[in-house]
Amino acid sequence: MIKNEKIKASEVHLTGIHGEDLGVMPTKEALELAKQLKVDLVCTSLMSSPPPCKLIGAGQAKQEALQEKQQARKREQAPKIKELRLTPHIEDHDLDTKRQQAERMLQGGDAVQLVVKITGKEGAQAKALLESLVKDLSAHGRKQTGIQLSGKQASVQLDPL
Structure with missing residues (x-):
């Protein structure tokens, strides 16, 4: 999961805190908006151009990553x-x-x-x-x-x- 200043793309497709589509904007503007709202800018996928990013509360990003890891581990285990x-x-x-x-x-x-x-x-x-x-x-x-x-x-x- 890539957050905030680690996002290297020049433009990102931004999704707001409540899931609203904010469109394509320069990464700098998206970072400024995230700082104003006191949230993190998180890149969800690097496979598309511009990469889709979300505005997520600070603790929520870590929690989502942890849940994703747990789900992946659960899918890997063969049924007993x-x-x-x-x-x-x-x-x-x-x-x-x-x-x-x-x-x-x-x-x-x-x-x-x-x-x-x-x-x-x-x-x-x-x-x-x-x-x-x-x-x-x-x-x-x-x-x-x-x-x-x-x-x-x-x-x-x-x-x-």
């Missing part, structure tokens, strides 16, 4: 995969609780791995349970993989939308 374990004979209330947990995880940007533990001939029940959960959570996430039955468990992974 969180696992929820269930059984085919789960009670309705417990199922609702697991569904709400999965919704919260998906809304938070994490992927959810739903795993149903199987003993004996419960494969069909487990698959039906996972299908109903995937259908209920379709507003918050989509299936990355199909439902996989393997040995003692059935699982499916949901990615956030």
Whole structure:
């Protein structure tokens, strides 16, 4: 972020404190206006000519830069995969609780791995349970993989939308 006297362009396209367009003006005039209003002149992009600049309160410029860095860091992080374990004979209330947990995880940007533990001939029940959960959570996430039955468990992974 380039501020005040560090802006080397001869002209800037200025935006006022409240977002109003003040047009193209020489950099010196823009700096004088910023000093009169006791704010900073901040260049938002150097890719265009004349570069767009804003009049921003002194503390606000630092705060915006910090927020931008945090957002960029958040976008860089890969979604974590969180696992929820269930059984085919789960009670309705417990199922609702697991569904709400999965919704919260998906809304938070994490992927959810739903795993149903199987003993004996419960494969069909487990698959039906996972299908109903995937259908209920379709507003918050989509299936990355199909439902996989393997040995003692059935699982499916949901990615956030």
